[in-house]
Amino acid sequence: MVKPVGPSTASTRSYSEELFFFVICIYLTMFCGKVVLITGASSGIGADTATEFSKLGANVVITGRNKDNLDKISKACVEISPNKLKPLILIADMNNENDVEKIIKATIATFEKLDILVNNAGILETGSIETTSLDQYDRVMNTNIRSSYHLTLLAIPYLIKTKGNIVNVSSVTGLRAFPNVLSYCMSKAAMDQFTRCVALEVALKGVRVNAVNPGVIRTGIHLKGGMDDKQYEEFLKKCAETHALGRPGEVKEVTSVIIFLASDAASNITGATLPVDGGRHAMCPR
Numbered sequence: 545m546v547k548p549v550g551p552s553t554a555s556t557r558s559y560s561e562e563l564f565f566f567v568i569c570i571y572l573t574m575f576c577g578k579v580v581l582i583t584g585a586s587s588g589i590g591a592d593t594a595t596e597f598s599k600l601g602a603n604v605v606i607t608g609r610n611k612d613n614l615d616k617i618s619k620a621c622v623e624i625s626p627n628k629l630k631p632l633i634l635i636a637d638m639n640n641e642n643d644v645e646k647i648i649k650a651t652i653a654t655f656e657k658l659d660i661l662v663n664n665a666g667i668l669e670t671g672s673i674e675t676t677s678l679d680q681y682d683r684v685m686n687t688n689i690r691s692s693y694h695l696t697l698l699a700i701p702y703l704i705k706t707k708g709n710i711v712n713v714s715s716v717t718g719l720r721a722f723p724n725v726l727s728y729c730m731s732k733a734a735m736d737q738f739t740r741c742v743a744l745e746v747a748l749k750g751v752r753v754n755a756v757n758p759g760v761i762r763t764g765i766h767l768k769g770g771m772d773d774k775q776y777e778e779f780l781k782k783c784a785e786t787h788a789l790g791r792p793g794e795v796k797e798v799t800s801v802i803i804f805l806a807s808d809a810a811s812n813i814t815g816a817t818l819p820v821d822g823g824r825h826a827m828c829p830r
């Protein structure tokens with residue numbers, strides 16, 4: 545076959561070029577017409593997940609407590625969305641049952657369906673069995689797992705209708721034990737088991753349920769969780785030893801995996817808890 549020379553146009557592209565453009569076009573419109581609900585979308589992993597889904601054509605519902613941040617993320621979503629779709633912003637405290645109910649009601653009232661749920665909202669607090677309190681246990685467990693349990697049970701009838709899927713944002717602390725983050729580790733271990741159990745329960749109804757398990761990712765969560773700037777710098781430096789790849793992860797490295805798990809590219813994956821942690825789950829550093 546004679547290959548055309550010079551810049552290719554639609555009529556002069558080779559078969560492999562045509563295939564490449566076809567695949568790219570499919571990828572870029574992968575989530576067109578889909579409705580994606582992301583909790584904790586006002587910062588960090590959730591915020592980037594919202595803009596990435598917007599970039600791929602989805603209608604996104606973004607939730608959190610910080611209105612200013614949500615407004616900023618909403619603007620970024622509109623700018624990057626191929627059809628300039630505006631997110632539905634829902635100010636909601638995940639620990640308030642009425643707020644959680646309103647998230648589903650408003651999503652369905654606006655878009656009449658739900659395709660993908662990303663349970664991402666979470667907090668980090670430090671404390672061992674000697675220093676923790678029941679208040680801390682309740683705060684962390686309620687925010688990190690009870691609220692996701694609640695939202696998922698309300699969302700599941702709609703996800704069954706669309707044969708949609710769920711991506712839970714867990715942590716390597718769900719897969720492995722770490723000292724001094726007791727309630728956080730427990731909440732993420734519960735998230736992992738929640739992922740597997742629900743995956744089995746709804747598999748034959750066509751709904752997939754998976755989780756990502758990030759290692760240390762540069763977001764604000766550690767500073768919000770009580771570290772000062774100096775401690776945080778030391779903590780990030782230590783990632784050279786605690787993560788096999790020798791560095792902390794970046795937000796984009798998590799969102800790309802969330803997008804993958806939510807996409808048809810992962811159509812045969814359910815019940816998975818996927819480490820996105822630079823190999824940390826495979827190590828035993830002290």
Ligand SMILES: NC(=O)c1ccc[n+]([C@@H]2O[C@H](COP(=O)([O-])OP(=O)(O)OC[C@H]3O[C@@H](n4cnc5c(N)ncnc54)[C@H](OP(=O)(O)O)[C@@H]3O)[C@@H](O)[C@H]2O)c1
Binds near residue numbers: 716
């Ligand atoms: N960064 C890491 O190293 C890392 C590692 C493993 C797992 N993760 C997990 O990744 C997820 C996202 O964390 P991130 O690192 O992106 O941190 P982040 O920037 O602090 O994001 C946390 C998000 O959760 C929301 N949130 C917290 N409590 C809430 C509540 N009561 N009601 C509603 N929203 C609430 C926050 O929104 P508002 O402040 O607006 O309420 C924010 O949007 C969490 O589940 C975290 O456990 C993070």
